[in-house]
Amino acid sequence: MKNDRAKKTWKIIWKLLFWSVIAFIIAVILLAIYIPQMEARKKYQQIGIHETAARGHFSRAKAAIDKGDTAVSSKELGEAVSELDKAMRLGPGLNKKSHILEFLGDINLAAGDKALAAKRYKAALDIRDEYAEKNSLKEKLDKLLKDNE
Numbered sequence: 001m002k003n004d005r006a007k008k009t010w011k012i013i014w015k016l017l018f019w020s021v022i023a024f025i026i027a028v029i030l031l032a033i034y035i036p037q038m039e040a041r042k043k044y045q046q047i048g049i050h051e052t053a054a055r056g057h058f059s060r061a062k063a064a065i066d067k068g069d070t071a072v073s074s075k076e077l078g079e080a081v082s083e084l085d086k087a088m089r090l091g092p093g094l095n096k097k098s099h100i101l102e103f104l105g106d107i108n109l110a111a112g113d114k115a116l117a118a119k120r121y122k123a124a125l126d127i128r129d130e131y132a133e134k135n136s137l138k139e140k141l142d143k144l145l146k147d148n149e
Helices: 002-067 070-089 094-110 114-127 131-148
Strands: none
Touching (some): 114 131
16 A cells, blocks of 8 residues: 555656656747847847937938038938947848948938948848839939939
8 A cells, every 4th residue: 555655656756757847848948939039129129229319310410401500410410320330230130231221321312422322222222122112222223323423
């Protein structure tokens, strides 16, 4: 009788141990999947924060350009470029990188540097995948190059 109880107890202990190990392995696998996704999401959010800040600076620069205030427009355009440089250092994916390059081209164009704007548009165009967006960017680049002739 005592022997049967001991066997049942050990059998229960081994089952608990087995399922605990299985649960631990599953938890480790889930964490290995979830943690990189969290890091990627955090990086993507940081890139978005920098892009939003750059858009604010660009908007203020365009307003200053309209008023003829070159000091403010230069400062704001510089800040916009700085924010986009920070976003690029975070290593965005190709699609996001293409959009950042296009935005940098817009900033360069607003600053009057048409050659650098064309270079940025070309770089963005080289990595862009979406056909429709590629066409609109190509039109923008073609118009800039035609105006430069």
